[in-house]
Amino acid sequence: MDQGKRTLLIVEDDPGLQSQLKWHFCEDYEVHCAGDYDAAIEALRLFEPSVVIQDLGLPPHEEDVLEGFRTMQQILRLSRHTKIIVVTGTQGTEHALRAVSLGAYDFYPKPIDTKVLDLIVDRAFQMHDLEKQNKSLLQQETSPLTGLVTSNPTMLNICHKLEKIASTDVTCLLFGESGTGKELFARAIHELSARKGQAFVAINCAAIPDSLIESELFGYEKGAFTGADKRTIGKIESAQGGTLFLDELGDMPLVAQAKLLRFIQERIIERVGGRVEITVDVRIVCATNKDLKKLTSREAFREDLYFRVSDVVVNIPPLRDRGEDKLLLSRHFLNKIASEYNRDIVNFDETAIASIDAYKWPGNVRELIAKVKNAVVMADGRFISALDLQLEDVGELALNLKHVREGAERTAIQKALTISKGKITSAARLLGVTRPTLYDLLKRYNIKNNNQADLKIVDKLVANSDRKVD
Numbered sequence: 001m002d003q004g005k006r007t008l009l010i011v012e013d014d015p016g017l018q019s020q021l022k023w024h025f026c027e028d029y030e031v032h033c034a035g036d037y038d039a040a041i042e043a044l045r046l047f048e049p050s051v052v053i054q055d056l057g058l059p060p061h062e063e064d065v066l067e068g069f070r071t072m073q074q075i076l077r078l079s080r081h082t083k084i085i086v087v088t089g090t091q092g093t094e095h096a097l098r099a100v101s102l103g104a105y106d107f108y109p110k111p112i113d114t115k116v117l118d119l120i121v122d123r124a125f126q127m128h129d130l131e132k133q134n135k136s137l138l139q140q141e142t143s144p145l146t147g148l149v150t151s152n153p154t155m156l157n158i159c160h161k162l163e164k165i166a167s168t169d170v171t172c173l174l175f176g177e178s179g180t181g182k183e184l185f186a187r188a189i190h191e192l193s194a195r196k197g198q199a200f201v202a203i204n205c206a207a208i209p210d211s212l213i214e215s216e217l218f219g220y221e222k223g224a225f226t227g228a229d230k231r232t233i234g235k236i237e238s239a240q241g242g243t244l245f246l247d248e249l250g251d252m253p254l255v256a257q258a259k260l261l262r263f264i265q266e267r268i269i270e271r272v273g274g275r276v277e278i279t280v281d282v283r284i285v286c287a288t289n290k291d292l293k294k295l296t297s298r299e300a301f302r303e304d305l306y307f308r309v310s311d312v313v314v315n316i317p318p319l320r321d322r323g324e325d326k327l328l329l330s331r332h333f334l335n336k337i338a339s340e341y342n343r344d345i346v347n348f349d350e351t352a353i354a355s356i357d358a359y360k361w362p363g364n365v366r367e368l369i370a371k372v373k374n375a376v377v378m379a380d381g382r383f384i385s386a387l388d389l390q391l392e393d394v395g396e397l398a399l400n401l402k403h404v405r406e407g408a409e410r411t412a413i414q415k416a417l418t419i420s421k422g423k424i425t426s427a428a429r430l431l432g433v434t435r436p437t438l439y440d441l442l443k444r445y446n447i448k449n450n451n452q453a454d455l456k457i458v459d460k461l462v463a464n465s466d467r468k469v470d
């Protein structure tokens with residue numbers, strides 16, 4: 001992000017050594033100093049250094065390593081890619097080695113020879129940059145499964161699991177909240193299997209009325225019932241040779257469950273009104289967002305059917321637990337939707353990034369696509385803001401206070417402009433700043449004052465703000 005010098009943090013309680021190091025490194029790096037734990041963590045949050053040179057003996061325990069280890073571990077907890085070079089005084093190499101085993105990048109004993117330290121610091125920056133590049137390359141890559149975007153370790157694990165599942169004919173159950181990608185995974189299993197190229201037939205078990213379920217699933221012969229004027233193939237038979245996807249299985253009525261069980265056990269069907277038994281060769285993939293085990297205990301789901309379909313169960317985590325996938329997917333869909341709609345939108349701004357990260361995403365990827373699409377259509381400038389995304393209930397604190405402050409500032413400015421119908425003097429008065437300051441802020445946040453924003457947003461904001469202003 002920073003275009004200028006790379007940032008180095010020196011955590012050293014000896015003022016003499018602190019300024020010696022500062023003067024030595026300030027030509028090549030942007031250097032910040034801290035003398036204890038609190039100052040170090042504050043500097044970490046403020047300046048986001050790539051490399052930290054850290055003394056192990058810090059106050060109030062200068063003579064031992066307690067405070068030094070606490071500081072080092074907290075830095076790594078908050079920013080695990082930061083490279084820490086531990087400087088040991090009287091504490092000896094034993095502690096230095098322990099520091100490295102706990103995640104420090106390297107160590108160096110006092111007295112300091114700046115020439116050697118130069119090399120270590122330079123290498124630490126290089127390593128940090130390489131890791132960063134590597135990470136962004138990884139993120140640009142989609143997963144091994146077609147159409148599935150992820151860089152989350154649990155999801156990548158699932159992908160590998162699915163590759164193995166696909167090569168067999170085992171029945172598998174995909175369990176996950178709504179919108180987590182169950183159907184996408186089911187299709188991926190089919191595409192990776194030897195049945196690729198044959199039919200993939202999806203049945204939404206919740207959507208078929210009880211009275212039609214038998215004829216829908218198994219088909220019927222001519223004359224089987226009033227209106228059956230020709231032989232009709234059912235969904236199961238139409239998947240012959242391919243994959244049958246039983247979606248929302250937990251919502252299937254009990255009567256239908258009994259009929260499905262027989263087919264799953266024997267892979268034989270009879271069309272309604274027919275007398276011939278037809279063998280159907282299909283791989284079965286099921287999906288549900290309901291806890292089937294719990295449903296069996298309430299007798300809302302047949303236990304024998306549950307055992308038949310759960311040879312292998314794959315738990316798909318909700319989006320809120322997938323870390324950086326939230327941003328990765330947001331960027332993926334931003335690019336895709338912006339090009340589909342021919343909109344010149346380049347990225348999310350920092351307020352949007354903070355809100356994407358903090359939001360709980362109850363509707364998972366499906367909701368994310370809808371929110372990004374809405375924002376792409378509504379955004380005024382080349383950047384999407386938190387306001388464009390309209391994510392409600394962003395309850396949690398972001399790591400970096402700067403993001404929160406900027407988000408709040410941006411929202412307040414947008415509101416003030418809307419209430420004052422774009423008049424700078426009144427908007428500045430509402431915000432308690434001067435006109436030049438407001439102009440500066442508009443420039444800084446790339447906010448256009450054209451008052452052409454989406455009417456729906458405007459109405460909502462005015463309704464909310466009216467209450468506040470009076």
Ligand SMILES: Nc1ncnc2c1ncn2[C@@H]1O[C@H](COP(=O)(O)OP(=O)(O)OP(=O)(O)O)[C@@H](O)[C@H]1O
Nearest residue numbers: 147148149150177178179180181182183184365366
């Ligand atoms: N990891 C992902 N990468 C890219 N697109 C995804 C991913 N996960 C889900 N999607 C997309 O999100 C949308 C919802 O996914 P899908 O229909 O597979 O979810 P689902 O779990 O079956 O949801 P529901 O329970 O509501 O039926 C689809 O458009 C799908 O292509």
Ligand SMILES: [Mg+2]
Nearest residue numbers: 182183247287
């Ligand atoms: Mg689905």
